[in-house]
Amino acid sequence: AQKITQTQPGMFVQEKEAVTLDCTYDTSDQSYGLFWYKQPSSGEMIFLIYQGSYDEQNATEGRYSLNFQKARKSANLVISASQLGDSAMYFCAMRSYGQNFVFGPGTRLSVLP
Amino acid sequence: KAGVTQTPRYLIKTRGQQVTLSCSPISGHRSVSWYQQTPGQGLQFLFEYFSETQRNKGNFPGRFSGRQFSNSRSEMNVSTLELGDSALYLCASSLAPGTGQETQYFGPGTRLLVL
Numbered sequence: 001a002q003k004i005t006q007t008q009p010g011m012f013v014q015e016k017e018a019v020t021l022d023c024t025y026d027t028s029d030q031s032y033g034l035f036w037y038k039q040p041s042s043g044e045m046i047f048l049i050y051q052g053s054y055d056e057q058n059a060t061e062g063r064y065s066l067n068f069q070k071a072r073k074s075a076n077l078v079i080s081a082s083q084l085g086d087s088a089m090y091f092c093a094m095r096s097y098g099q100n101f102v103f104g105p106g107t108r109l110s111v112l113p
Numbered sequence: 114k115a116g117v118t119q120t121p122r123y124l125i126k127t128r129g130q131q132v133t134l135s136c137s138p139i140s141g142h143r144s145v146s147w148y149q150q151t152p153g154q155g156l157q158f159l160f161e162y163f164s165e166t167q168r169n170k171g172n173f174p175g176r177f178s179g180r181q182f183s184n185s186r187s188e189m190n191v192s193t194l195e196l197g198d199s200a201l202y203l204c205a206s207s208l209a210p211g212t213g214q215e216t217q218y219f220g221p222g223t224r225l226l227v228l
Binding site: 033035037042043044045046047050091095099100101102103105106 | 146155156158161169171201203205215216217218219220221222224
């Protein structure tokens with residue numbers, strides 16, 4: 001069975017600093033996708049970044065980058081130059097061929113002014 | 114391109130009633146998934162529809178059901194509501210299911226409160 005682990009229930013970061021949110025996954029599949037979503041207090045899940053299991057380079061999207069270490073089954077999200085608007089819940093998720101999305105428990109990020 | 118829309122946004126019901134939630138996917142997306150999110154259980158998968166067929170179902174009782182129409186719009190129904198059904202119900206759409214590479218885009222959710 002697939003599983004996502006996010007070991008940091010909550011994180012604090014100073015505005016303009018970088019922060020890394022941890023995500024490890026467990027799967028026996030070879031082809032899968034890894035995703036990060038942001039959920040502000042309004043409730044909507046916002047897609048941030050995607051990494052395919054066969055992608056050799058780490059994905060980047062603006063201030064977001066995904067540190068993908070396949071052998072360690074790790075897919076950490078790095079947010080550079082944190083902004084107050086980055087305060088939210090962050091969910092790591094994965095999906096394998098023919099399977100449903102599986103989400104982690106989330107990490108609550110608080111950006112301090 | 115318009116995003117995923119969900120109606121209603123907020124709903125208050127009493128125990129024993131039933132409720133129907135609606136979801137319109139992004140134009141061109143044919144796969145729709147539903148999730149229940151509660152503080153205690155996190156984000157839990159309810160079911161996924163593609164081409165009007167249920168592809169997968171999560172571990173929820175039969176009181177939870179859904180369907181998809183030919184225009185890819187989807188509805189989910191919860192009958193005989195219980196207090197524990199109070200949650201944020203999220204709908205997500207993607208182009209198609211299966212390969213693991215299709216990103217799901219979420220709607221704003223429907224907040225259901227059961228009294």
